[in-house]
Amino acid sequence: MDHTLSQRYYEEALEYIVGGVNSPSRSFKAVGGGAPVFMAKGKGAYFWDVDGNRYIDYLAAYGPLIHGHGNEHIAKAIAHAAENGVLYGTPTVLEIQLAKMLREAIPSLEKIRFVNSGTEAVMTCIRVARAYTNRTKVIKFEGCYHGHSDLVLVAAGSGPSTLGIPDSAGIPESIAQEVITVPYNDLTSFEEALKHWGEQTAAVLVEPIVGNFGIVQPEPGFLEGVNRLAHSYGALVIYDEVITNFRFMYGGAQNLLGVEPDMTALGKIIGGGLPIGAYGGRREIMEKVAPLGPAYQAGTMAGNPASIAAGIACLEELQKPGTYERMDELAGILAEGLLAAARKYGHKVTINRCRGAFTLYFGREEPVKNYSDAQASDGEAFARFFRAILEEGICLAPSKYEAWFVSTAHSREDIDYTIAAAERAFAKM
Ligand code: PMP
Numbered sequence: 184m185d186h187t188l189s190q191r192y193y194e195e196a197l198e199y200i201v202g203g204v205n206s207p208s209r210s211f212k213a214v215g216g217g218a219p220v221f222m223a224k225g226k227g228a229y230f231w232d233v234d235g236n237r238y239i240d241y242l243a244a245y246g247p248l249i250h251g252h253g254n255e256h257i258a259k260a261i262a263h264a265a266e267n268g269v270l271y272g273t274p275t276v277l278e279i280q281l282a283k284m285l286r287e288a289i290p291s292l293e294k295i296r297f298v299n300s301g302t303e304a305v306m307t308c309i310r311v312a313r314a315y316t317n318r319t320k321v322i323k324f325e326g327c328y329h330g331h332s333d334l335v336l337v338a339a340g341s342g343p344s345t346l347g348i349p350d351s352a353g354i355p356e357s358i359a360q361e362v363i364t365v366p367y368n369d370l371t372s373f374e375e376a377l378k379h380w381g382e383q384t385a386a387v388l389v390e391p392i393v394g395n396f397g398i399v400q401p402e403p404g405f406l407e408g409v410n411r412l413a414h415s416y417g418a419l420v421i422y423d424e425v426i427t428n429f430r431f432m433y434g435g436a437q438n439l440l441g442v443e444p445d446m447t448a449l450g451k452i453i454g455g456g457l458p459i460g461a462y463g464g465r466r467e468i469m470e471k472v473a474p475l476g477p478a479y480q481a482g483t484m485a486g487n488p489a490s491i492a493a494g495i496a497c498l499e500e501l502q503k504p505g506t507y508e509r510m511d512e513l514a515g516i517l518a519e520g521l522l523a524a525a526r527k528y529g530h531k532v533t534i535n536r537c538r539g540a541f542t543l544y545f546g547r548e549e550p551v552k553n554y555s556d557a558q559a560s561d562g563e564a565f566a567r568f569f570r571a572i573l574e575e576g577i578c579l580a581p582s583k584y585e586a587w588f589v590s591t592a593h594s595r596e597d598i599d600y601t602i603a604a605a606e607r608a609f610a611k612m
Pocket residue numbers: 245299300301302303305328329330331390394395423424425426450451460
């Protein structure tokens with residue numbers, strides 16, 4: 184495959200944009216460096232880059248594109264918004280419609296607020312939980328990503344009963360000291376953290392199904408235990424469903440798993456590909472938010488008609504009968520095909536899958552249950568596979584920690600093509 188123009192644009196981008204990318208995960212740093220592919224056009228399940236190469240897209244823009252690129256119903260909604268005004272700075276009827284759709288799908292969202300990103304949604308959940316409980320500390324789980332606000336870019340200290348250390352320059356230690364990080368799927372460590380800090384803990388923040396060190400599901404009883412223990416100390420439970428909302432079923436992971444948090448952060452799919460975030464939860468908690476309550480949160484772009492209209496159209500498309508069953512079936516065929524292809528060429532791999540999303544980990548055959556397992560998977564082998572399959576016209580996220588997302592735009596032919604491409608990639612790497 185020729186990547187001459189991507190290379191050229193990358194060199195130009197480096198002159199103007201930090202690292203040549205507007206989000207670090209887009210760089211190829213984790214897969215050996217060099218120019219990332221510059222995409223020029225997307226339609227359905229496909230991407231074309233600036234050099235004219237075609238790819239089948241499993242990146243899905245890190246999750247939002249559950250209908251692939253340029254879905255007609257969503258495109259019409261966006262075009263309608265473009266003609267009628269993309270930003271009003273006043274309430275609109277569309278906002279009520281999307282809020283209603285979200286509450287019908289996810290009943291724990293008694294009241295909701297739209298924001299512009301998943302980062303904002305999580306950041307504000309924490310503020311509101313602190314306002315509601317009059318406490319400051321937050322417990323989170325190792326390897327879960329919750330956006331780039333100060334409080335959640337904090338790594339574990341040297342044990343479950345130590346406070347956090349900043350994961351990024353520019354975050355004061357005083358803020359990191361408000362965060363405790365414990366291993367996912369480990370109720371014993373969680374309980375130990377609560378014994379030390381439970382009385383000061385405003386909220387426990389968790390991805391109910393993890394999407395950020397690959398797709399990792401909670402062990403039976405884990406989320407129920409998180410709820411029970413957190414509530415016994417008077418702390419709120421916040422689910423970060425930015426990746427998981429409407430990913431596995433029409434609703435959240437909380438509906439799939441049958442457990443309910445006090446608050447939920449949403450994003451990605453609910454904006455149909457345009458910028459969005461939302462947060463919501465129990466009425467008495469949400470009524471702490473301005474203008475009703477003392478917790479402040481605002482946004483010039485929040486609830487803008489374009490994002491909201493795209494979100495409504497995206498959810499309408501997801502309501503079509505059989506949508507999720509089809510993604511589940513195709514992802515199942517793809518995952519089986521990838522495993523068989525890897526084994527044929529002697530590669531040790533495992534796949535963690537939840538319905539239409541999965542992660543292929545190299546260097547192990549047992550399922551991944553927590554961040555340490557994911558860290559221990561073979562990043563070097565993943566990088567070789569990523570490069571080999573990219574050359575076969577398959578676009579994945581350039582990191583061993585990300586998921587493959589099957590969309591409603593993928594066909595059985597795309598899946599078969601991908602399995603054949605993977606065989607060639609496994610043979611070559
Ligand atoms: N939470 C989770 C679970 C996420 O996966 C992400 C983004 N990958 C975020 C929050 C942050 O969302 P955004 O990039 O829209 O700010």
